[in-house]
Amino acid sequence: MNMQRREALKSTGAMGLFGVLVAAGLITPELAHAAWDKAAFEAKSMEDVLKALGAGKPADSKDVQLSGPDIAENGAVVPVGVKSALPGTEFVAILVEKNPNMLAASFTLPEGTAADVSTRIKMGQTSNVYALVKAGGSYYMTVKEIKVTLGGCGG
Amino acid sequence: MSMHRREFLQLLAMASAGGMALHSDFARAAGAASSMYELPRFGNVSLLHMTDCHAQLMPIYFREPDVNLGIGDMAGRPPHLVGDKLLKQFGIAPGTPQAHAFTFLDFAQAARTYGKVGGFAHLATLVKRMKASRPGALLLDGGDTWQGSGLSLWTKGQDMVDACKLLGVDVMTGHWEFTYGAERVKQIVDGDFAGKVDFVAQNVKTTDFGDQVFPPFVIRQINGVPVAIVGQAFPYTPIANPRYFTPEWSFGINDESMQEHVDAARAKGAQVVVVLSHNGMDVDVKMASRVRGIDAILGGHTHDGVPAPIVVKNAGGQTLVTNAGSNGKFLGVLDFDVKGGKVSDFRYHLLPVFSNLLPADPDMTALIAKMRAPHEARLGEKLAVTEGLLYRRGNFNGSFDQLILDGLMKMKDAEIAFSPGFRWGTSLLPGDTITMENLLDQTAITYPYTTLTPMTGEFIKTVLEDVCDNLFNPDPYYQQGGDMVRVGGLQYRCDPTAKMGGRISGMMLNGKPLEASKTYRVAGWAPVSEAARDAGGEPIWDLMTRYLKDVKTVAPIKLNLPELHGVAGNPGMA
8 A cells, every 4th residue: 555545545535435436437326226235234134134135045165255353453343355256256245143234235346347345344242254245146155253352351 | 401501400409408598509600500591503593582571671580370271272282381291391300490480380489599580681691692692693572561560651661662772672563562552652663763673563554544554574684694574563452452542553463464574575585584473372373374484483472481482384384483481581592594595494492581690781780770760769669568479470360460359359349350361460479578669560551440340240251251262262363362351259160161152150259159130349450441541540559559558468369260170181280
């Protein structure tokens, strides 16, 4: 990360990151809107989320990488990222098993976009976090445990 | 063992048989014993490693733990060996100075025999000798250097910064340093350290864009060999300590970025790559198995005095993992023989710093005296006398912690008390006076607030389970280091081998089971939340001063320890 990128992002701060991406033609408002799936975001269980997304039973895949801390520094903003090496990845979702609503984020990727997304999620407690990916018409998944602790008492 | 040292040990044995005051004989035998520090030079690249001195400028006593359990893959593996098991593993003869340095065995008696350990004036002499015999050697400081004493707290680490510059520290990383706040750290790193000490940390990045806060590594030439030192700060600083000190910095373990920096250092021509780490030893061992291209991880944080490195195989070859104890008690000496652009062989020694065997360096003595002078009266204030041994280190409790718990419960009128499982804090021998300096050795932190909190039985169980998982999670990446929270008033059972939620049971208060829905008065200190800071409870040292002056004589302490299950025969327990 160089200072120029920081400055560029700062100077467009008023527009917001989303606005920048829209302006750059990376995400169209229609696409973003289409990604909003009320039923999926309100689902309380894994089964309901997968059903609402029409994902069936996703296969585990090593081509899907979920990155995030082992122990969250701040449960309110846990940085997580998903990379998919599967050709034709068109959709990425992040699910937090122990959150009241499991689906934390979803991304719809236009054709030809590198499948590498990151965001910050809120977690109330230690939980498995899943990355769900749709590629070539099929769904794939990977999991990582992220711990949320009371803190203190170290070293 | 060299002849010189054998002679020295015979001398000691004779003195002991003659019933002489061993302390002075030990000092007199210093000439013969100095050979302990006469290490023949090996290879062409040497690194001296100190870590976790916790601002102990003066010689001290430090009792090693009698409980340091390893769970899962870590069971029975260094550093999870104590007492006789540690001696046997590393071939150290019982009843020797080394046995005293590395274990708790016969601690009070052996401490009287061999005297104090550490002290920067004595460490300085040893560093000078090692640098003289090993031209070009670098001195690396693994951190937890600026915190742990009254003087360091009152000077915001300036005493240690000045002492480390005089000692000749070349490269440093950190943990408790960050509890002085981001601004103070930057002030020292960019000011005092500029052009003298490189502060490196590959895993400290800004929370917004992930920019490096410090250089991830530095490359130094040692006898013409480019050597990279990559920094790894304590990954869980904003979790184990208050996040408000470094709100704009993110930490974490970050294997991938470690690999990138190691690769970058190699690409820049480094023939030796070492990581100066504050991960803790179990985390270092796991990291060594996953990251390629590191010749050695010189580790700290867990305060393990481990006499020999663990050799970890990985996809890139092998990585040595060491841990160099705490409180200025040890100096690690790693010698590499670098041939044809890579490490071909090594020697490692973890030297105990016996203050009576190493004459004080005059320059360091003068600096320390000057820095202490304005504070001597306050440091020397007498609070009480202890009849028993006071120490902290151990997985579940230490006698000084029990003293703090007793003080908290009495002064806060609480039924239960919690005290953090810190691993720093010096030891006092039976009959010693407890001074303000000794009390601050256990308590000198920038968030010293005491608290009194109503907690339900259910929440108390949650707290114990949470901290226990930070200590005994079978995956070291989910551990934070530190020991189990010390518990006063409440009895419990603990099975370290169980899963989180199932480790704590049988909680009893005054002979009755703890009730999940009932609320109890729980005292504590060192809270990490901003709310607790803003509430501003009485500093722990003020509360304990009142308590100790009231008690006057501290009777031998009875530890409140959990009943342990699932760990019978574990060599991490005496």
